[in-house]
Amino acid sequence: MKLxxxxxxxxxxxxxEVGTSLLHVLRxxxxxxxxxxxxxxxxxxxxxxxxxxxxxxSCIMAAHACEQSEITTIEVIGDSPDHPSELQNCLVESGxxxxxFCTPGFVMVLTALLKVNAAPTDAEIKHALAGNICRCxxxxxxIEAVIATAKxxx
Amino acid sequence: MKExxxxxxIDEALDTLSRFGDDCxxxxxxxxxxxxxxxxxxxxxxxxxxxRIESLKGILVDEKILIGSTxxxxxxxxxxxxxxxxxGLVSASATVGGWQTQEAGTLGGxxxxxxxxxxxxxxxxxxxxxxxxxxxxxxxTVRLDEFIVGRRMTSRLxxxxxxxxxxxxxxxxxxxxYIKVGPRSAMEVALVGLAVRISISPLGIVENVAIAxxxxxxxxxxxxxxxxxxxxxxxxxxxxxxxVSELTQEASPMDDFRASARYRKQVLGSALVNALNICQLQHxxxxxx
Ligand SMILES: Cc1cc2nc3c(=O)[nH]c(=O)nc-3n(C[C@H](O)[C@H](O)[C@H](O)COP(=O)(O)OP(=O)(O)OC[C@H]3O[C@@H](n4cnc5c(N)ncnc54)[C@H](O)[C@@H]3O)c2cc1C
Ligand code: FES
Ligand code: FES
Numbered sequence: 001m002k003l004x005x006x007x008x009x010x011x012x013x014x015x016x017e018v019g020t021s022l023l024h025v026l027r028x029x030x031x032x033x034x035x036x037x038x039x040x041x042x043x044x045x046x047x048x049x050x051x052x053x054x055x056x057x058s059c060i061m062a063a064h065a066c067e068q069s070e071i072t073t074i075e076v077i078g079d080s081p082d083h084p085s086e087l088q089n090c091l092v093e094s095g096x097x098x099x100x101f102c103t104p105g106f107v108m109v110l111t112a113l114l115k116v117n118a119a120p121t122d123a124e125i126k127h128a129l130a131g132n133i134c135r136c137x138x139x140x141x142x143i144e145a146v147i148a149t150a151k152x153x154x
Numbered sequence: 155m156k157e158x159x160x161x162x163x164i165d166e167a168l169d170t171l172s173r174f175g176d177d178c179x180x181x182x183x184x185x186x187x188x189x190x191x192x193x194x195x196x197x198x199x200x201x202x203x204x205x206r207i208e209s210l211k212g213i214l215v216d217e218k219i220l221i222g223s224t225x226x227x228x229x230x231x232x233x234x235x236x237x238x239x240x241x242g243l244v245s246a247s248a249t250v251g252g253w254q255t256q257e258a259g260t261l262g263g264x265x266x267x268x269x270x271x272x273x274x275x276x277x278x279x280x281x282x283x284x285x286x287x288x289x290x291x292x293x294x295t296v297r298l299d300e301f302i303v304g305r306r307m308t309s310r311l312x313x314x315x316x317x318x319x320x321x322x323x324x325x326x327x328x329x330x331x332y333i334k335v336g337p338r339s340a341m342e343v344a345l346v347g348l349a350v351r352i353s354i355s356p357l358g359i360v361e362n363v364a365i366a367x368x369x370x371x372x373x374x375x376x377x378x379x380x381x382x383x384x385x386x387x388x389x390x391x392x393x394x395x396x397x398v399s400e401l402t403q404e405a406s407p408m409d410d411f412r413a414s415a416r417y418r419k420q421v422l423g424s425a426l427v428n429a430l431n432i433c434q435l436q437h438x439x440x441x442x443x
Contacts, residue, residue: 018156131252
């Protein structure tokens with residue numbers, strides 16, 4: 001069935017089978033492979049994208065349910081690959097990235113958090129990250145990176 | 155070929171439902187549906203997407219409280235009105251997965267999916283919730299405990315749309331809590347979920363009480379015998395122990411790899427004692443202020 005989607009500000013016209021996840025369309029049809037598939041069942045947050053500015057798991061979001069939404073993926077966070085966002089810089093510096101598989105999902109959720117709360121507390125950061133799993137870092141460095149990002153904005 | 159209809163108004167949704175009936179699956183946030191579809195539990199030919207219908211969203215506080223069926227858990231948790239008037243539901247919605255699940259997942263979806271572990275249902279039952287249903291030819295209002303009829307079963311009729319959920323506000327002298335017990339509260343199915351809403355008089359007498367649970371039987375339920383055991387009491391140990399015994403007798407939890415039935419019953423009993431303690435403390439603090 002026809003699907004028109006707005007991804008990262010671009011209007012896309014596609015033919016997609018009904019019931020396909022947004023994640024599948026992003027990765028397999030639009031070639032936006034920055035968004036990762038971990039669990040494919042809404043548990044790990046690796047596939048997080050913003051839908052009208054709100055974080056959602058794209059693995060359990062029907063692509064056709066996004067026709068009237070603005071989708072934002074990791075590809076447009078930061079100005080360019082050479083000029084990452086402040087949060088991305090802080091994640092690198094704090095050691096909040098190891099294998100990096102979870103990172104796009106964390107960046108999307110944290111970008112959404114910092115937009116509504118420029119100086120989140122430890123508890124607020126942990127709360128926002130309840131739906132994101134990282135197998136490598138132990139989270140402390142990720143939280144540190146958010147706090148460092150908030151400081152650069154003060 | 156499969157079809158996906160995104161309705162823009164209630165009338166459009168009801169029209170689609172009247173044409174296709176059960177041949178069309180209602181999709182709100184899709185957080186339950188997408189997983190059921192992936193595991194092969196369901197294979198719908200036609201979806202009716204209702205998330206874009208503005209009039210199904212939002213929280214209306216008047217003499218009664220009306221919550222639109224596609225109101226997200228995140229909107230419930232963020233609502234100042236509900237934090238004050240329905241704090242049990244707010245705590246329950248706050249445990250439904252992480253932020254991403256709470257943005258997409260809706261209250262109506264949690265009810266209609268009718269999981270034995272649906273976290274919002276105990277607090278809704280304790281608030282005497284009613285569900286407002288509409289079809290192209292009729293409208294009806296049903297008590298939530300009559301709407302949820304069994305494990306993943308509701309009394310929704312073919313062609314009906316859940317439009318709104320009505321709850322009673324927490325009375326001024328009342329307290330309420332939702333206790334979810336699990337390996338960790340977010341992102342996990344509850345081993346035991348327990349909601350208590352209670353009014354205590356200035357003399358310390360229980361004037362009104364509602365106790366409801368999930369995850370300890372095929373469907374969430376109000377524990378009437380346990381309520382009767384403490385109604386009119388001053389929450390003395392004996393009354394509380396009677397309530398615990400009634401509650402655990404009425405529960406029929408599962409025995410599975412996550413926890414044994416015996417363990418779940420013990421946890422349920424302790425959850426009730428804790429819930430009553432918290433409510434009593436809230437009551438004392440209110441009396442002092
Ligand atoms: C990672 C993860 C964690 C979760 N954790 C929890 C948890 O801790 N506790 C919990 O209770 N749930 C949990 N859930 C389940 C789910 O998120 C909730 O049940 C959610 O509220 C469902 O809402 P939805 O809008 O996504 O429903 P959908 O998937 O859109 O629909 C669910 C069912 O309800 C029907 N339906 C929906 N809206 C209507 C309507 N208005 N009228 C008639 N029928 C309707 C649909 O046809 C479908 O059968 C979790 C899910 C995920 C993916
Ligand atoms: S891949 Fe979507 S939440 Fe894990
Ligand atoms: S850095 Fe490896 S999973 Fe998070």
